[in-house]
Amino acid sequence: xxxxxxxxxxxxxxxxxxxxxxxxxxxxxxxxxxxxxxxxxxxxxxxxxxxxxxxxxxxxxxxxxxxxxxxxxxxxxxxxxxxxxxxxxxxxxxxxxxxxxxxxxxxxxxxxxxxxxxxxxxxxxxxxxxxxxxxxxxxxxxxxxxxxxxxxxxxxxxxxxxxxxxxxxxxxxxxxxxxxxxxxxxxxxxxxxxxxxxxxxxxxxxxxxxxxxxxxxxxxxxxxxxxxxxxxxxxxxxxxxxxxxxx
Amino acid sequence: xxxxxxxxxxxxxxxxxxxxxxxxxxxxxxxxxxxxxxxxxxxxxxxxxxxxxxxxxxxxxxxxxxxxxxxxxxxxxxxxxxxxxxxxxxxxxxxxxxxxxxxxxxxxxxxxxxxxxxxxxxxxxxxxxxxxxxxxxxxxxxxxxxxxxxxxxxxxxxxxxxxxxxxxxxxxxxxxxxxxxxxxxxxxxxxxxxxxxxxxxxxxxxxxxxxxxxxxxxxxxxxxxxxxxxxxxxxxxxxxxxxxxxxxx
Numbered sequence: 001x002x003x004x005x006x007x008x009x010x011x012x013x014x015x016x017x018x019x020x021x022x023x024x025x026x027x028x029x030x031x032x033x034x035x036x037x038x039x040x041x042x043x044x045x046x047x048x049x050x051x052x053x054x055x056x057x058x059x060x061x062x063x064x065x066x067x068x069x070x071x072x073x074x075x076x077x078x079x080x081x082x083x084x085x086x087x088x089x090x091x092x093x094x095x096x097x098x099x100x101x102x103x104x105x106x107x108x109x110x111x112x113x114x115x116x117x118x119x120x121x122x123x124x125x126x127x128x129x130x131x132x133x134x135x136x137x138x139x140x141x142x143x144x145x146x147x148x149x150x151x152x153x154x155x156x157x158x159x160x161x162x163x164x165x166x167x168x169x170x171x172x173x174x175x176x177x178x179x180x181x182x183x184x185x186x187x188x189x190x191x192x193x194x195x196x197x198x199x200x201x202x203x204x205x206x207x208x209x210x211x212x213x214x215x216x217x218x219x220x221x222x223x224x225x226x227x228x229x230x231x232x233x234x235x236x237x238x239x240x241x242x243x244x245x246x247x
Numbered sequence: 248x249x250x251x252x253x254x255x256x257x258x259x260x261x262x263x264x265x266x267x268x269x270x271x272x273x274x275x276x277x278x279x280x281x282x283x284x285x286x287x288x289x290x291x292x293x294x295x296x297x298x299x300x301x302x303x304x305x306x307x308x309x310x311x312x313x314x315x316x317x318x319x320x321x322x323x324x325x326x327x328x329x330x331x332x333x334x335x336x337x338x339x340x341x342x343x344x345x346x347x348x349x350x351x352x353x354x355x356x357x358x359x360x361x362x363x364x365x366x367x368x369x370x371x372x373x374x375x376x377x378x379x380x381x382x383x384x385x386x387x388x389x390x391x392x393x394x395x396x397x398x399x400x401x402x403x404x405x406x407x408x409x410x411x412x413x414x415x416x417x418x419x420x421x422x423x424x425x426x427x428x429x430x431x432x433x434x435x436x437x438x439x440x441x442x443x444x445x446x447x448x449x450x451x452x453x454x455x456x457x458x459x460x461x462x463x464x465x466x467x468x469x470x471x472x473x474x475x476x477x478x479x480x481x482x483x484x485x486x487x488x489x490x491x492x493x494x495x496x
Binding site: 008009010011012013061062063065066069070073077079080083084086087090091094095129132133135136 | 304305307308311312315317318319320321322325326328329332333335336337366367368370371374375377378
């Protein structure tokens with residue numbers, strides 16, 4: 001990310017210009033297979049010799065326990081809800097993502113700030129505040145959005161892990177039961193993701209396709225980033241190895 | 248750091264009153280708020296007190312982060328905003344809606360001063376707190392740094408806390424010197440905030456009683472038109488019950 005940028009008011013105590021790696025975000029609602037695809041991408045990149053760091057939503061050392069506790073209480077207001085996620089995100093950004101990018105790693109982010117923006121918008125009807133809060137986030141080099149329609153999603157989630165309280169947005173009381181609420185909540189999220197896909201230029205990938213097809217498409221979107229990287233003269237040549245042709 | 252016009256923050260629409268105090272450690276603001284609390288209660292008011300960084304969930308996290316020394320200026324700021332949001336929602340708004348007087352020991356201005364000194368963007372932290380409601384009265388207890396130091400060293404505490412002295416910022420290996428540098432920078436930020444948000448400046452070098460008399464006078468004036476709502480809730484319930492027709496589904 002030679003011209004790394006912050007979304008809004010950035011980290012004033014940090015210079016983003018020396019970040020050599022690439023930041024790739026995989027977005028999409030629950031149940032579209034993000035984590036499986038990220039595992040496969042990591043394998044693919046590592047075989048080619050790239051250093052890879054994966055980072056996931058709510059996985060920070062500082063906040064993962066706190067967020068679990070907050071969710072158990074089910075007492076989150078809209079602001080605390082978004083701020084807890086923002087704190088988790090900031091902790092991972094400053095302690096994992098930025099150091100990795102500085103050392104030339106490829107960072108695969110399982111969800112990025114767009115998840116938080118969509119969730120906050122569905123709860124508040126207002127886009128500005130959450131965008132301001134996440135102003136310190138780095139603009140990724142690439143955002144791949146695994147898009148699915150709510151009908152397919154419902155079937156998939158029921159077949160696999162089932163619906164849970166938060167993925168159903170039960171705090172919003174959108175429906176009478178888990179099923180109704182899940183459907184309404186996820187439809188609203190998808191609608192907002194679709195809008196952001198245009199605004200922020202996501203690469204949209206149809207998540208109803210077979211896992212192999214999705215993986216191929218993801219790789220074809222990522223590949224150009226790797227070749228650009230190889231051509232940039234300011235990068236140390238020992239850092240990167242020639243990628244194998246994508247399968 | 249650019250000078251920015253004051254944000255247009257309208258007064259809150261609730262029947263209660265929100266009174267807050269600000270100032271550096273050792274300014275005596277908590278003592279003054281405690282005395283005001285006693286006075287308001289003696290006048291028969293229903294008063295609710297809330298304090299900066301006091302919600303259980305966030306306090307534990309902050310403690311953990313401080314212990315590992317893993318807090319950055321941004322996570323430090325976000326954690327305090329989370330605590331504030333949670334207290335606003337659970338502790339400040341309900342009593343204000345119920346028509347009570349809420350007293351807050353520190354408010355968003357603490358973040359505007361302290362988090363900016365720690366290194367976050369002044370614009371960002373103001374936007375972060377844009378959901379906060381405007382207090383009805385905001386007192387700033389202004390005190391020279393040497394007075395604050397001698398109060399803290401001579402008082403019950405006897406020593407500075409690690410973060411309160413900004414020891415994490417490597418300003419000086421000497422804790423008193425670190426406190427002096429860190430809190431002086433906070434004082435400078437408060438000076439800007441006082442103008443930006445029209446805080447009421449109190450001379451915190453005066454005697455405790457003199458300050459308290461002045462504070463009570465100002466609060467008394469501001470509460471002249473304040474009508475504590477008592478008992479209305481119960482009456483209204485009875486009133487509506489007469490018209491309550493069971494709905495058939």
